[in-house]
Amino acid sequence: MLHYAIVFLVIAIIAAILGFGGIAGAAAGIAKILFVIFLILAIIAFFRRAS
Template sequence: MLGWAIGFLIIALIAGVFGFGGIASASAGMAQILFFIFVVLFIGSLVMSLIRRAG
């Protein structure tokens, strides 16, 4: 999922350089959403790992 976020970020940067505002905005939004999903899943995985280790 992090790969998708990085991919959308690169598309947004390239589109922003060439002046495609709508495409850059949409790609940046998708990258942001995927990044936050990745962070939430990472934190959930970390918490579950700590719970299993304690038990």
């Protein structure tokens, strides 16, 4: 999950450099969503291991 978030972040950066604002914004939004999902799953996994 974190891998896909990083991939979409790189796509957003490259698209922003090339001037594709809409694509960059969409890719950045997807990267944010995937990162939040990763964080939630990581926290759940951590608490399941701790108990």
